[in-house]
Amino acid sequence: MNGQSTAAVRCKSVVKTYDTGGDKVVALGGIDLEIHMGELMMLVGPSGCGKTTLISVIAGILDQDSGSCEVFGEDMLHMRSNQKLKFRARNIGFVFQAYNLLPSLNAVENVSVPLIINGVKRQTAEYRAAKVLEQVGLGARGKSLPSQLSGGQQQRVAIARALVHDPKLIVCDEPTSALDHETGHTVMELLKDVALHDDRALVIVTHDSRIFGFADRIARMDDGHIDKVVDSSDKL
Amino acid sequence: MNHIALKMLMGDRGKYLGIIMGLTFASLIMTQQPAIFVGLMSRSFSFISDLGLPDIWVMDPKVQFIDDVKPLQDTKLYRVRGVAGVKWAMPLYKGLLKARMADGTFQTCNVIGLDDATLIGGPPVMLEGKLEDLRRSDGVIVDIDGAIDKLAKPSKIKGGKPEPLKIGDTLELNDKRAIVVGIAKTTKTFQSQPVIYTTYSRAVRFAPRERKMLSFVLVKAMPGENIPLLTRRITESTGLAAYTQQEFKDLTWGYFMKNTGIPINFGISVTLGFIVGAAIAGQTFYNFTLENLRQFGVLKAMGTSNWTLLRMILLQAILVGLIGYGLGVGLTALFGYAMRNTIMAFKFPWQLLVFSGFGVTLICVFAALISIRKVIKLEPAIVFKG
Incomplete structure (x- = not known):
C-alpha cells in the first residue's frame, strides 16, 4: 500500500442476485470490503464466484439489490442515472480483459475517448492522450489502429485510456489473462508504476496467480462471499 | 462524440458500403420509377400543353381524354x-x-x-x-x-x-x-x-x-x-363540354390514372424498391449495430449517456441516408440525361426529390430505431465478459 488509508471503496453487506428464468442465483451474498486510496486490491477466486459482479457494482455498472457500496463516499445506487454516468465518467477508469478498444479509432483517438465523454474538446483530448501514450511507452504508435498493435501494446493503450482523465479509481478485469507471462508482467509493472499513486485506488479482478505479487491486498472470493482478505505476502 | 460515431461507421467498410448500396438502390428506384411514370403521364396531355394559346377547349361532353375524339x-x-x-x-x-x-x-x-x-x-x-x-x-x-x-x-x-x-x-x-x-x-x-x-x-x-x-x-x-x-x-x-387548359389536362391525367394499369405497375415498382431498400439497409444497419454492441457497451460503461449514443446512431443513419439518397438521385439524373434523346419518358420535377427523400428518411428512421432500441437496452456489464 502506498501510504494513505482513506477508503476509496466501502462495500457493506452488498447483495446481488440474478433472475435466470425463475431461479434466483445469488452472485453476491453480503459482501463487506474496503479498498483504500493508494492501494492495489486484487479480487481473486474461481469462475462464477462473483468477482465481475462485484467490480460491476463498485463501478456503478450494476445496481446491488441491498447493502451499500460507497465510492469516494457516494453510493451510486441512490444517484439518478445521469449523475451516475457523470460520476463514472469522471472518477472511474476501466481496463478490460479483451482490451475493448474501438477498432476503427487509432491509439490516440481511443485514449482520448474518456476525455471526450467528459466534454473535453477533441483537439485538447488528443493532445493529452498522446502525452499519456508516451507515459505507457507507445508515443510512436499513436496513429496505429488496434489491429496493428500486439496484445501487450493494445493493453497498454487500454491502460492509457483508463488513466487519461485522471480517475480516482481504476477497475481492471483480468488485465493480463490474454497476455503471455512477460507481457503480463510488463503490464502490471506499468499499472503499478504509472496508474497507482496516493490519491488513486486500483481494483483488479484476476485468475492469474503470477501477478498476485503486485497486489497490496488480495480478497479471495468464493460463491458470492469474500473468504478472506490478505496481504500479498501472505499465502492465500 | 460525432467523429467517433462516423469513424465507427466507416471503419467497417463492408457494412458501410452495404448500407449505402441498399439506400442508393431504394433511392434510385423511388426516384427513377416515378420519374418515368410522371414523364409517361405528362405525355398523355403533352398535346394540350403544346397548344398554349387558347384559354378553353370545347368538345363533346362524352370526351374522356385528349385522344378520345368524338367529332362535333x-x-x-x-x-x-x-x-x-x-x-x-x-x-x-x-x-x-x-x-x-x-x-x-x-x-x-x-x-x-x-x-x-x-x-x-x-x-x-x-x-x-x-x-x-x-x-x-x-x-x-x-x-x-x-x-x-x-x-x-x-x-x-x-x-x-x-x-x-x-x-x-x-x-x-x-x-x-x-x-x-x-x-x-x-x-x-x-x-x-x-x-x-x-x-x-x-x-x-x-x-x-x-x-x-x-x-x-x-x-x-x-x-x-x-x-x-x-x-x-x-x-x-x-x-358541349368546355374545359380550361388545366381542367382538360386533369381530365386526361385522371382517365389514364383510373383506366390504365400504369399507376399500379409503377406503384408496385416503387413499393418494391422501398421494401427491398428498407430490408437491405435496415438489416445491414442493424447487423452493424449488433456487431458494434460491445463498443457501445464500452462507451456506456465509460459514462456515455443513452441520449449521446442515440445521437451517434442517428448521425450514422443520417450520413448513410444522405449519401445513399444523393447517389440514388444522382444516378436517376444521369439516367434521365442519358435517355434525353430517346423515346423513354422521363420527367424529374422537384416533388420527386421530396418524395424519395421522404422514403429514404423513413428507411433510415426504421433502421435507426431498431438499432437504438438494442443499444438503449444494452447492459454495459457485457464489457466485462471476455
Missing part, C-alpha cells in the same frame, strides 16, 4: 363563337390517319388540322420551314421525331440507315398527296406516333369523310373575362 358538327363552332365573352373560337381537327410510306408500308399518324386562316394551334417550335408554309398546296409539317424515325425513307443503299424525311418530300395520307413544307419540334405524346400538322380544310380532305369532322373548338376569352365562368356559359349555351 361544324355548326357547333359558330354556336361557340356566339357565346358572350368569347374573343375568338377556332376549329381543330385531331385524328389518326394512315400515311403510306415510300416502301409501301403504312404508318399511323396523328394528324392535326389547324384553322386555315389563323393557323392557331400550330407546333410550338419550327425547326425547318415556317408555319405559314402550310398555305402552300398539299403542305404538311412533320414533327422531327417522326421525320427521322417512323416516317423516314428507306436508304438508297441496301442495308443503309433510313433517311429522315425532309422539306419537299411527299407522303400519301389516305391516298392523297401531302408535301412536307416544314419540320417541327413537338413534345412526345403518349402513343409516340408521328405528328403531322396541316390546315383544317386539308385535314378534313385527308380524313375519311364523316358527317361530323370537328374534333375540338379552341376558344380565347375576351381580356378580363372570368374563364371558369365563361366555360360554364359555353356549356350552358351549347350543351
Whole structure:
C-alpha cells in the first residue's frame, strides 16, 4: 500500500442476485470490503464466484439489490442515472480483459475517448492522450489502429485510456489473462508504476496467480462471499 | 462524440458500403420509377400543353381524354363563337390517319388540322420551314421525331440507315398527296406516333369523310373575362363540354390514372424498391449495430449517456441516408440525361426529390430505431465478459 488509508471503496453487506428464468442465483451474498486510496486490491477466486459482479457494482455498472457500496463516499445506487454516468465518467477508469478498444479509432483517438465523454474538446483530448501514450511507452504508435498493435501494446493503450482523465479509481478485469507471462508482467509493472499513486485506488479482478505479487491486498472470493482478505505476502 | 460515431461507421467498410448500396438502390428506384411514370403521364396531355394559346377547349361532353375524339358538327363552332365573352373560337381537327410510306408500308399518324386562316394551334417550335408554309398546296409539317424515325425513307443503299424525311418530300395520307413544307419540334405524346400538322380544310380532305369532322373548338376569352365562368356559359349555351387548359389536362391525367394499369405497375415498382431498400439497409444497419454492441457497451460503461449514443446512431443513419439518397438521385439524373434523346419518358420535377427523400428518411428512421432500441437496452456489464 502506498501510504494513505482513506477508503476509496466501502462495500457493506452488498447483495446481488440474478433472475435466470425463475431461479434466483445469488452472485453476491453480503459482501463487506474496503479498498483504500493508494492501494492495489486484487479480487481473486474461481469462475462464477462473483468477482465481475462485484467490480460491476463498485463501478456503478450494476445496481446491488441491498447493502451499500460507497465510492469516494457516494453510493451510486441512490444517484439518478445521469449523475451516475457523470460520476463514472469522471472518477472511474476501466481496463478490460479483451482490451475493448474501438477498432476503427487509432491509439490516440481511443485514449482520448474518456476525455471526450467528459466534454473535453477533441483537439485538447488528443493532445493529452498522446502525452499519456508516451507515459505507457507507445508515443510512436499513436496513429496505429488496434489491429496493428500486439496484445501487450493494445493493453497498454487500454491502460492509457483508463488513466487519461485522471480517475480516482481504476477497475481492471483480468488485465493480463490474454497476455503471455512477460507481457503480463510488463503490464502490471506499468499499472503499478504509472496508474497507482496516493490519491488513486486500483481494483483488479484476476485468475492469474503470477501477478498476485503486485497486489497490496488480495480478497479471495468464493460463491458470492469474500473468504478472506490478505496481504500479498501472505499465502492465500 | 460525432467523429467517433462516423469513424465507427466507416471503419467497417463492408457494412458501410452495404448500407449505402441498399439506400442508393431504394433511392434510385423511388426516384427513377416515378420519374418515368410522371414523364409517361405528362405525355398523355403533352398535346394540350403544346397548344398554349387558347384559354378553353370545347368538345363533346362524352370526351374522356385528349385522344378520345368524338367529332362535333361544324355548326357547333359558330354556336361557340356566339357565346358572350368569347374573343375568338377556332376549329381543330385531331385524328389518326394512315400515311403510306415510300416502301409501301403504312404508318399511323396523328394528324392535326389547324384553322386555315389563323393557323392557331400550330407546333410550338419550327425547326425547318415556317408555319405559314402550310398555305402552300398539299403542305404538311412533320414533327422531327417522326421525320427521322417512323416516317423516314428507306436508304438508297441496301442495308443503309433510313433517311429522315425532309422539306419537299411527299407522303400519301389516305391516298392523297401531302408535301412536307416544314419540320417541327413537338413534345412526345403518349402513343409516340408521328405528328403531322396541316390546315383544317386539308385535314378534313385527308380524313375519311364523316358527317361530323370537328374534333375540338379552341376558344380565347375576351381580356378580363372570368374563364371558369365563361366555360360554364359555353356549356350552358351549347350543351358541349368546355374545359380550361388545366381542367382538360386533369381530365386526361385522371382517365389514364383510373383506366390504365400504369399507376399500379409503377406503384408496385416503387413499393418494391422501398421494401427491398428498407430490408437491405435496415438489416445491414442493424447487423452493424449488433456487431458494434460491445463498443457501445464500452462507451456506456465509460459514462456515455443513452441520449449521446442515440445521437451517434442517428448521425450514422443520417450520413448513410444522405449519401445513399444523393447517389440514388444522382444516378436517376444521369439516367434521365442519358435517355434525353430517346423515346423513354422521363420527367424529374422537384416533388420527386421530396418524395424519395421522404422514403429514404423513413428507411433510415426504421433502421435507426431498431438499432437504438438494442443499444438503449444494452447492459454495459457485457464489457466485462471476455
